[in-house]
Amino acid sequence: PSQKVWNSSRNMEIRGGLKGRFTHRLRFHLLGEYALIDSMRFAVNTPGYTIRNGIPDTGFLAPLRVIYDRAARTRAHAELLYTIDSRCVAGATLNYWIYDLQHLNRPWHTPTWEAILFANYNLRDKIYAGIDFGVRGGRWAETPSEKAIELPIEFDLNLQLRYSLGKHWALFGDFRNLLFQRFETYYGYPQHRFQAYLGLILQY
Numbered sequence: 001p002s003q004k005v006w007n008s009s010r011n012m013e014i015r016g017g018l019k020g021r022f023t024h025r026l027r028f029h030l031l032g033e034y035a036l037i038d039s040m041r042f043a044v045n046t047p048g049y050t051i052r053n054g055i056p057d058t059g060f061l062a063p064l065r066v067i068y069d070r071a072a073r074t075r076a077h078a079e080l081l082y083t084i085d086s087r088c089v090a091g092a093t094l095n096y097w098i099y100d101l102q103h104l105n106r107p108w109h110t111p112t113w114e115a116i117l118f119a120n121y122n123l124r125d126k127i128y129a130g131i132d133f134g135v136r137g138g139r140w141a142e143t144p145s146e147k148a149i150e151l152p153i154e155f156d157l158n159l160q161l162r163y164s165l166g167k168h169w170a171l172f173g174d175f176r177n178l179l180f181q182r183f184e185t186y187y188g189y190p191q192h193r194f195q196a197y198l199g200l201i202l203q204y
Contacts, residue, residue, distance in 0.1 A: 005041060005066050012036040017077075025084075031077040040071040042108040044142040045187055064186060071107070072100040090119040106148060109186055112138030128162040141187035154183045162201070170201040 017031035043064045074097065081091040095114040099107040118132035137153040157178040164170045174197040182190045 029079040033075040045144045070102040074098040111136040130160040
């Protein structure tokens with residue numbers, strides 16, 4: 001809450017892609033993207049705190065501070081979609097990022113690759129269910145002792161449910177981290193082992 005941040009701006013963005021079909025059921029999507037981003041925001045731990053066995057010496061988590069850098073970011077994206085029938089679709093996506101930074105050594109706490117497997121079921125927009133399994137890696141952190149360490153690979157399983165009650169109302173459930181992984185969103189700040197969101201959707 002004490003951090004004052006300013007906006008990042010994209011000075012330039014170039015995208016190009018290709019969509020097509022291998023068969024009437026199997027589709028693909030390829031995308032390349034290049035962006036120049038000014039004042040791209042990253043989070044690093046404040047120096048002066050020593051963490052041993054995951055516990056800071058002070059008894060408190062090492063606070064984060066915000067740093068900025070000008071970045072040239074390249075992204076490669078590939079997606080496969082397989083239509084099982086009129087209600088079910090399964091697929092996989094791959095993302096890979098390359099960062100060229102002006103001052104920083106690495107894009108702290110930012111993944112450089114990601115793979116996701118997913119499947120969706122949609123019964124005439126009345127009942128929807130989706131499940132996805134993701135793997136992310138290539139994240140680095142600068143510790144409070146100002147050392148660079150690579151964070152563990154993340155494994156994530158999520159489930160989304162939705163039931164339509166009519167034209168404007170629906171119930172939803174969003175269940176995240178079903179593998180109960182305690183990976184660190186930021187160094188020294190682990191994610192909750194399980195998260196659930198239940199609610200009502202009103203749409204016009």
